[in-house]
Amino acid sequence: MNWFGESWLTPMCDPADRVATPAGVECAHCEEKIVAGDRGVFLNGDPRPLHFECFIRGVIGSVGHQKGACPCYGGSEDDPPGATRRKAARAAMEYFEEHPPEPFMEIRIPEQQLKDIARVVRRVLLGLLARHQNN
Ligand SMILES: [Zn+2]
Ligand SMILES: [Zn+2]
Numbered sequence: 001m002n003w004f005g006e007s008w009l010t011p012m013c014d015p016a017d018r019v020a021t022p023a024g025v026e027c028a029h030c031e032e033k034i035v036a037g038d039r040g041v042f043l044n045g046d047p048r049p050l051h052f053e054c055f056i057r058g059v060i061g062s063v064g065h066q067k068g069a070c071p072c073y074g075g076s077e078d079d080p081p082g083a084t085r086r087k088a089a090r091a092a093m094e095y096f097e098e099h100p101p102e103p104f105m106e107i108r109i110p111e112q113q114l115k116d117i118a119r120v121v122r123r124v125l126l127g128l129l130a131r132h133q134n135n
Contacts, residue, residue: 004021004040005052039053040052053092063080064079066099
């Protein structure tokens with residue numbers, strides 16, 4: 001997995017995998033263009049970049065998913081109504097940081113994301129939690 005922008009999580013951000021920020025290219029999740037200063041990743045084998053928060057949204061799911069209130073759990077909540085995809089991704093990341101799961105709690109990952117991210121998900125989540133605790 002390649003990454004760009006400011007380094008955020010040491011175990012995940014191997015300097016050898018850093019690439020130039022793909023300014024002007026659309027994010028595969030929110031379809032907003034990447035701009036200078038954004039942080040993000042290229043998942044393995046995907047030529048399209050993802051904002052960091054859009055990537056995290058794919059890992060941890062929507063706010064509704066984290067609450068256990070989305071269709072995966074028989075509910076109907078998902079991303080906050082009216083939010084752009086990118087804002088919803090930020091909201092999902094903030095919700096996760098404000099409601100850190102118990103250690104070793106099972107985190108259900110939306111199925112379509114599993115293939116690409118299984119390898120890095122644990123390190124990402126642990127990094128986010130560590131950052132949360134340091135703040
Ligand atoms: Zn995005
Ligand atoms: Zn869900």
